[in-house]
Amino acid sequence: MSRRLYGYAGRILRLDLTRRVAVKSETGYDLARDFIGARGFGAKILWDEVKPGIDPLCPENKMVLSFSPLTGTSAQSFHRLFAMFKSPLTDGYFRSTGGGFFAAEVKFAGYDAIIIEGRAEKPVYVWICDDDVEFRDADHVWGATVDGAAEILREETDRNARMLVIGPAGERLVRIACLVTEDYRTPGRGGGGAVWGSKNLKAIVVKGSGRPELFDPDLFKELVEEQVDVYRRSPLFDAFHRLGTNSVVYEFYTLGHNPTYNFKNVELENVEVWRPEVLERYIVKHYGCFACMIACGKKWKLTMGPYAGLVWDFPEYETHWSFGSTCGVTNLEAIAYANMLCDRYGLDTISAGAIVAFAMELYEKGIITERETDGLRLRWGDGDVVVELVRKIALREGFGDILAEGVARAAEIIGRGAERYAMHSKGLELPAYDPRAAKAHGLSYATSNIGGSHMIGWNKYEILGRPERVDPLSTEGKGLLAKIVQDQVAAYEAAGWCAFAELVQTVGYGSVDRTMGWIGSILYAATGVEEFRNPGYLWIIGERVYNIERAFNVRDGFSRRDDWLPERFLKTPFPRQPARGQVFELDRLLDDYYSARGWDSRTGIPTRVRLEELGLGYVADELEKIGRL
């Protein structure tokens, strides 16, 4: 008999789509203690269960949806949904995260994780109502947009059910397709939608009636009160609450963190329309995820131009950039409309916009012409063309069928030097920061286990100057700084926390240590796991998670040569202040990073010593067995 775990639902649900069988197992004490939950669980289960060399779109790929012991409690902002899988974009480990109410609802239904495996013979959806798990035919919703399918599924399950759904993009195996919650708090990146599409899985619908039981409810309540208080006092709270991620769109542009024209430039005309006071006018409603007082979600209303009438979730910071800056577009209506299309079709907005920008640069350079683009003139700045290309990508229509492969594969198909303009790392399209203007942040792009993601190592020290300022242009100590942030994020995300919320709290405290201390305490109050009380242990869990993710990729053949950034950043100097003249010193920074990580700096592969220190001896054994250590 294992020790009692509080906070956790206590069960893991395995959905075998091939056999249409659901199996429940106990959430192991060791798994909980070693990986907390959420991203931690996914990293461990994927390592254990997904064999190297498989095609991400074959039945042998798996997806783990997992949650934390804090998910579904009154702790603020710990209710993220984490999805881990082998990515059809990067052919490596992936972690994608979204918000809303789905994660809490699954906890209420009684599960800490859902493992999805196999492939249904024909379209299905899964209806989870507490203990009851049904595999149901989904022919009638196959082909439907997310909103269309969600409406029908709600009617045939429960009006208040929560769900994850794929749209036509996922069904068509578009490699940038995503999962979408019924309230559009999308785990966007990495092609999880295509993984579901390949498995003939249209949706998971869930309703739960249980509540997690806490180890020390009084201490827990006290710590939540402290959190609420810190949130309120944080200088970031108001901005996030009022404008969400839009609060930094204009500011970051001025700081040079908003590259334009497919990273060719950092300037954009007419960008004054992105100032907070303009963006604020579009808001008609504020909303939040489960138990999050920040409520950074905003609904926008468009009243002018060809897209007038639309009321939809606003384009987040990254989406302003992807359909805006990097395509040379400042037309907010077109950006918002393209964002809506992505939600309905189930497309990652970052990758979608980045792909359009890539196509626009190819068109500018004459590498493609109207002959290839189905007659579309892909001119920089044309928001209507962005909207049209998003639709074509989602439906794999004409030229969109090539772009649907992501920039790396599309460049290979197109040839003629197109790969020079494919701005990605490990196949994942790069987001809205320029590595030359923030070196540790750029190092996270290069070394990230999931490719060009801004979230897995978002460098608050460099970008926000918080909790203390670090010169973003210096290379000094950046290997360690990148590592620290990556490990922090991995620990927070193993606890199911939201990155924006962590930022609000850490800036509120003015100290990462205090945040780490608080999170250790609340994890302990929730679970009763003694080890969690020790912040040092949380750092170890973060590093453990990061290393096992790395090992997953190493086992699949990844090494230093994959820790790569496009040539543009390495050779072309940054064109304006505050980073004028800067390039990204990839090799030097990588050496520094591997050294800080204790990895083999020649191969970028973790050493046995390091792995064993992290309690990952079994990982070292397996890597050694296949000659990767």
Next chain:
Amino acid sequence: MSRRLYGYAGRILRLDLTRRVAVKSETGYDLARDFIGARGFGAKILWDEVKPGIDPLCPENKMVLSFSPLTGTSAQSFHRLFAMFKSPLTDGYFRSTGGGFFAAEVKFAGYDAIIIEGRAEKPVYVWICDDDVEFRDADHVWGATVDGAAEILREETDRNARMLVIGPAGERLVRIACLVTEDYRTPGRGGGGAVWGSKNLKAIVVKGSGRPELFDPDLFKELVEEQVDVYRRSPLFDAFHRLGTNSVVYEFYTLGHNPTYNFKNVELENVEVWRPEVLERYIVKHYGCFACMIACGKKWKLTMGPYAGLVWDFPEYETHWSFGSTCGVTNLEAIAYANMLCDRYGLDTISAGAIVAFAMELYEKGIITERETDGLRLRWGDGDVVVELVRKIALREGFGDILAEGVARAAEIIGRGAERYAMHSKGLELPAYDPRAAKAHGLSYATSNIGGSHMIGWNKYEILGRPERVDPLSTEGKGLLAKIVQDQVAAYEAAGWCAFAELVQTVGYGSVDRTMGWIGSILYAATGVEEFRNPGYLWIIGERVYNIERAFNVRDGFSRRDDWLPERFLKTPFPRQPARGQVFELDRLLDDYYSARGWDSRTGIPTRVRLEELGLGYVADELEKIGRL
């Protein structure tokens, strides 16, 4: 103290938008006895309260939303919403009708009618929760599409509230804008959306908890059981239940009731795709209005082409025609998409398609060119152009601003002989039947008090050959036949009945008399009003309603010269079987009709004798006073 009325909610709610005041008054016994409810109430209240000569878009116009004593009971299909107002398209009396759950919900909240008057200073919506009536600011939803606004209003009132909403088209005073229910069972015709727009009224949201009390519940139950039984036995039930109005799309085309190319022709290539077995494949869900077992509503899913992914209410028979046949389009995806746009923008689908067809014919004839059309090539059969024009009309964008006036006014603006191609009567765009192929039905087009409507006198004898067959091409007795159907419909609609449902029941009985007998009985069982037991009395009510509607128009200057049809029908012979060579003999048919009505055949104005026989002496007095009798 007036006599007790059962079945009725007992109150009429007056919304004075100018003063933001709600006034409740008792539903008068005499009003109930003389006009039953629904269309009858609206006709009477409009006659009493809307003065002649006013601009339909000024604050002095009113709209009456009214319901019947059967609405909200278990009687099947009596839950229609009726909206009566002076129309900005016809400048005359209008009655528009929609389905769904709104009418029943208003009854549950305790009202038999809502009278909307005045003009709010700035956008408002009205939230009715039983006795509580609130005028609320609607700035945040002004400009939003129907779906966008409905979602927000639901969240700030009650998740299960029912509502009527206008979209951007109504706000922009598009003359073919309509009201839309939250479930898209739209009272579509006549421009009611523009009337709300002119009053700054965005929505009425309602939640009710009461239930109408019946006079004789046992008799009522028995009669509903009879109805359910007759429905089931009716040869029309299965077809309506399975395919809705789509069941006749192909059949009516073959019968010549589906004019093509703006009534220039009756042939269309590739129309085989409209056969029931093809249309059926699009259906993913059946649904119905409140207490209606026919459930003729269908949700379609599009899986191919540029509109793939859409799940939406299917295009009804008339919409197939308006975006299809009359525009030369057989692309079902484009038709379904244009239909969705109309629901979201709040546009009448019949008029919208008819206007596009009008523009296409002008383009074909060279009366307009790309210069006028913002560069669009308005070629017959191009479904994507239909979609684009619908958007432009709804938003009054470019050329759409002219078309938003309706064909009659647009023809005047365009000039150059455009009016020859404006297929309307009294300003209302004509629907999917050719007057030359069904003479009494055509006569209803010409004489209808609301202009070119197919519903106000839908001639089942001619078109369906039910309950008995009448030769559609003969002119013999057609004045009387048109009158009989118009009066029947007016009686049924005063009782709040759905025209399709009436058809199912009458064909089930095989007799109009049996239907009239049944409806008299059930009205009596519901209300206790003795007079309703007599079917002869119901005929009188039908005729009374029809005559008071006529008188409204006469008071506003209408006469025989307005009972008009476009020259195309009068001079150009019908081009193929079964009506080859036929024209519409307008003058002869009008003479016959006025004679059957007992109206002055020179002026088309009711006589004092007839009005007095119908209990409308006060109407005769007023018409005489202003010299119109």
